[in-house]
Amino acid sequence: MKAHRKKKLITILSALALLSTAVALLLYAIGDYADAFYEPTRVVKGDAPLNKTIRVGGLVTLGSVKRAKDSLYVEFDITDNQEVITITYDKSLPDLFREGQGIMAEGKLVDNKTLEATKVLAKHDEKYMPPEIADTLKKSHKEGVEKMKQEKNNEKGDY
Amino acid sequence: MIPELGHFFLILALVNAVILGTLPFYGAHTQHKGLMRLASKASVGQFILVLASYICLTIAFVQSDFSVSYVANHSSNITPLRYKITAVWGAHEGSLLLWIVILAAWMAAVSIFSKALTPEMRARVLGTLGLISVGFVSFALFTSNPFERVLPFIPIDGSDLNPLLQDFGMIVHPPMLYMGFVGFSVVFGFAIAGLLQGDLDQKWAKWARPWTTIAWVFMTIGIALGSWWAYYELGWGGWWFWDPSENAAFMPWIAGTALMHSLAATEKRGAYKSWTLLLSILTFSLSLLGTFIIRSGALTSVHAFANDPERGLFILTFLGIAVGGALSLYAWQFDKLKSNNNYTLISKEIAIVLNNVLLFCCLLVVFLGTLYPLIADYFLEQKVSIGPPFFDPYFSFFFAFILFLIPFGQQMNWKQNKLKTIAIEQFILLALAIVIAVFTIFSLTGELDLFALLGISLAIWLMLSCLLYLYAQTKNAKSQLAGLKKLSRSYWGMIVAHIGVAVTVIGVIVTTIYSFEKDVRIEAKHTVQVENLSIYFEKFDNYTFENYISSQATLKVSKNGNYLTTLKPEKRRYQVSNQLMTEAAIEPGFFGDLYISLAQPLENGAWAIKVYYKPFVRWIWLGALIMALGGLLAISDKRYREKKFRKVKAIKEEGLV
Numbered sequence: 001m002k003a004h005r006k007k008k009l010i011t012i013l014s015a016l017a018l019l020s021t022a023v024a025l026l027l028y029a030i031g032d033y034a035d036a037f038y039e040p041t042r043v044v045k046g047d048a049p050l051n052k053t054i055r056v057g058g059l060v061t062l063g064s065v066k067r068a069k070d071s072l073y074v075e076f077d078i079t080d081n082q083e084v085i086t087i088t089y090d091k092s093l094p095d096l097f098r099e100g101q102g103i104m105a106e107g108k109l110v111d112n113k114t115l116e117a118t119k120v121l122a123k124h125d126e127k128y129m130p131p132e133i134a135d136t137l138k139k140s141h142k143e144g145v146e147k148m149k150q151e152k153n154n155e156k157g158d159y
Numbered sequence: 160m161i162p163e164l165g166h167f168f169l170i171l172a173l174v175n176a177v178i179l180g181t182l183p184f185y186g187a188h189t190q191h192k193g194l195m196r197l198a199s200k201a202s203v204g205q206f207i208l209v210l211a212s213y214i215c216l217t218i219a220f221v222q223s224d225f226s227v228s229y230v231a232n233h234s235s236n237i238t239p240l241r242y243k244i245t246a247v248w249g250a251h252e253g254s255l256l257l258w259i260v261i262l263a264a265w266m267a268a269v270s271i272f273s274k275a276l277t278p279e280m281r282a283r284v285l286g287t288l289g290l291i292s293v294g295f296v297s298f299a300l301f302t303s304n305p306f307e308r309v310l311p312f313i314p315i316d317g318s319d320l321n322p323l324l325q326d327f328g329m330i331v332h333p334p335m336l337y338m339g340f341v342g343f344s345v346v347f348g349f350a351i352a353g354l355l356q357g358d359l360d361q362k363w364a365k366w367a368r369p370w371t372t373i374a375w376v377f378m379t380i381g382i383a384l385g386s387w388w389a390y391y392e393l394g395w396g397g398w399w400f401w402d403p404s405e406n407a408a409f410m411p412w413i414a415g416t417a418l419m420h421s422l423a424a425t426e427k428r429g430a431y432k433s434w435t436l437l438l439s440i441l442t443f444s445l446s447l448l449g450t451f452i453i454r455s456g457a458l459t460s461v462h463a464f465a466n467d468p469e470r471g472l473f474i475l476t477f478l479g480i481a482v483g484g485a486l487s488l489y490a491w492q493f494d495k496l497k498s499n500n501n502y503t504l505i506s507k508e509i510a511i512v513l514n515n516v517l518l519f520c521c522l523l524v525v526f527l528g529t530l531y532p533l534i535a536d537y538f539l540e541q542k543v544s545i546g547p548p549f550f551d552p553y554f555s556f557f558f559a560f561i562l563f564l565i566p567f568g569q570q571m572n573w574k575q576n577k578l579k580t581i582a583i584e585q586f587i588l589l590a591l592a593i594v595i596a597v598f599t600i601f602s603l604t605g606e607l608d609l610f611a612l613l614g615i616s617l618a619i620w621l622m623l624s625c626l627l628y629l630y631a632q633t634k635n636a637k638s639q640l641a642g643l644k645k646l647s648r649s650y651w652g653m654i655v656a657h658i659g660v661a662v663t664v665i666g667v668i669v670t671t672i673y674s675f676e677k678d679v680r681i682e683a684k685h686t687v688q689v690e691n692l693s694i695y696f697e698k699f700d701n702y703t704f705e706n707y708i709s710s711q712a713t714l715k716v717s718k719n720g721n722y723l724t725t726l727k728p729e730k731r732r733y734q735v736s737n738q739l740m741t742e743a744a745i746e747p748g749f750f751g752d753l754y755i756s757l758a759q760p761l762e763n764g765a766w767a768i769k770v771y772y773k774p775f776v777r778w779i780w781l782g783a784l785i786m787a788l789g790g791l792l793a794i795s796d797k798r799y800r801e802k803k804f805r806k807v808k809a810i811k812e813e814g815l816v
Contacts, residue, residue, distance in 0.1 A: 005494075008493075022520065022523060023523065023527065026523060026524065026527050026553070027527060027531070027534075029549075029553075030527060030528065030531050030545065030549060033545055033546070033548050033549035034531065034532075034535060034541075034543035034544070034545055034549075035543060035544050035545075035546065036541055036542065036543050037541075037542035037543060037544065055542075055544060067759075069761065069762045070680060070761055070762065070765075071680065071761075071767070072678055072758060072759065072767050091678065091758075092678070092758030092759055092767060092769065093759070095394070095738070095739045095740055095741050096738070096739070
């Protein structure tokens with residue numbers, strides 16, 4: 001190998017080594033900042049940690065929005081069509097917040113049924129559904145259909 | 160009929176792009192003059208074809224042709240005309256068409272303004288851009304055709320443009336940003352042409368440099384406009400969210416900034432040729448990646464119009480081909496790239512390496528933070544999101560080093576320097592800057608915030624250092640003015656852009672640390688006190704506009720007892736989509752904005768309002784504009800015009816004209 005090629009090779013290899021170290025370190029650090037997403041079902045089951053910022057998402061249950069008379073404080077329920085959890089919030093809700101609409105709330109769990117939100121996001125396009133929530137609903141829809149089938153089978157068994 | 164015509168023009172554009180992307184390469188390879196010349200004509204032709212197609216779509220919007228599904232979904236009978244015209248780029252399909260038009264505009268610009276290039280170079284640059292056009296036009300035709308009809312059931316009315324986009328900022332932000340995004344493909348074209356040619360001389364860098372800078376200028380303005388729009392339109396005074404779509408534009412901007420600097424070393428000193436090339440490829444790849452992020456809907460984002468895996472896959476494949484192809488070519492030609500390594504440790508060359516390394520670290524932070532949710536979803540099967548708690552500290556950490564480096568870097572000469580003189584000068588300035596910062600912060604706020612002190616000292620130091628640089632130029636000249644006049648536009652550009660950086664940094668830090676935000680309850684005909692402001696709620700009215708009803712509160716604000724201003728924050732209800740919008744009212748000021756928005760109605764006609772004071776927030780965008788001005792100054796440098804001029808003169812002398 002010629003000398004200048006060797007030099008080039010060393011430069012490239014050390015650059016790559018440096019780069020991958022940097023990436024590895026950042027990836028290691030980033031985990032601490034990642035706010036995990038949980039569906040209401042998993043929250044109720046107790047899968048979600050209590051004293052860590054998490055995100056939950058689902059549809060706002062019809063008729064569940066309770067606003068305080070003289071402050072911004074608000075309580076509402078969200079659901080993935082299986083379980084229901086309550087969100088409490090004391091800032092102003094986004095314009096697109098509506099009953100029946102998919103929303104995402106960020107905050108800490110008080111218990112496995114209640115989240116104290118620091119941020120509530122409703123997406124800016126009313127047709128748009130955050131992928132996480134769409135997935136959640138799809139999953140619970142599928143599970144629901146299977147459950148129905150099973151129940152039907154059970155019913156058949158009864159006859 | 161007109162939509163079909165538009166579709167037809169787009170198909171013709173695809174055919175034309177295929178010709179442009181193949182024959183000129185063959186021509187350059189075989190030295191066939193005619194085929195090489197074809198590149199210019201096909202580029203201008205491409206521009207005319209896609210522009211015609213674009214105009215057809217605009218006509219469909221103006222005529223409210225709701226048989227076209229894209230029009231039906233993003234316009235309505237009562238949408239104001241100006242928003243009908245801008246609704247063309249209000250969503251995925253149309254903004255892709257705008258993208259294609261801008262790409263063709265760049266191609267036409269290259270074919271017109273680079274007469275100085277060798278015929279081979281021109282053919283190859285335009286040919287590469289032709290290939291990119293093939294990718295994007297077929298993306299439009301096969302996955303996102305804006306001319307698709309909804310037949311036979313034509314809706315009577317459309318569903319209106321998203322109210323958030325019915326706004327001046329949204330009219331100008333996307334075209335500016337796209338000019339930048341797409342502009343980097345010209346740089347990519349130059350990189351590919353340079354690689355095919357094999358030898359990358361200093362002329363290559365001289366040609367590629369102004370194109371990089373102009374794309375960067377557009378991108379800077381585009382990002383600033385986006386941030387400004389988010390600030391006044393989203394209703395809660397934030398100006399940067401580290402949202403995936405913002406990062407999508409920010410990443411190529413960072414890479415482009417690094418590229419501008421390394422191109423300087425390549426042009427002036429013939430250094431870092433292979434790195435500069437790699438950086439050109441990287442910048443363009445990040446532009447494509449940005450498109451993927453925005454268009455695929457893979458990441459949750461306010462801009463995620465489309466949630467379509469097919470589109471995502473198309474762009475990802477295109478990205479793979481473009482980047483893979485370019486990198487293979489790079490690997491193949493790598494040995495031919497010989498850089499000038501004649502410099503010492505204390506030189507501008509090394510300062511530029513440090514600049515690039517640090518910018519790369521910033522880029523890495525944004526890149527990993529943006530893509531980590533995808534990585535976690537795929538490998539760890541976890542749905543996570545990464546927000547400011549990660550981006551803010553890590554990005555600022557690396558950026559602080561950049562701020563520390565600039566005063567030294569801009570003072571350095573090529574090849575070698577006496578560090579001692581520069582260091583002594585700069586540390587005196589730094590000490591002076593710290594004194595100014597301590598004095599200002601303490602006298603204004605009565606306390607010293609460590610981060611504010613650090614950031615503001617660095618920014619003031621940078622400004623002082625820029626002034627010192629200008630002063631040093633005048634030292635040996637006859638008069639100060641003569642000295643400043645002698646300074647080339649390139650250097651002016653550098654100094655002005657660096658001052659812009661300092662201005663933005665001051666804006667970011669002061670706004671972040673010293674803003675205040677209060678939610679207050681206010682009753683009609685009552686006054687509330689917020690800090691030193693008293694706000695009087697005079698009345699509440701409803702007004703009907705073209706396509707929305709506005710509910711306005713009239714608030715009289717006085718400061719320390721003196722009348723300041725009347726603000727009218729609104730809630731708007733858009734009639735077609737029945738969508739609610741908060742419209743903040745802002746009293747702008749050079750040293751701070753007063754920003755009030757309506758949160759929600761409470762009992763008995765009272766309202767919850769949000770009151771913000773945002774000191775120095777305008778500096779953020781002002782700094783960006785100053786940076787862009789710096790870029791424009793650099794492009795207007797004599798040496799870029801000289802070349803063309805000389806060539807014309809040469810032709811005249813030869814008697815060819």
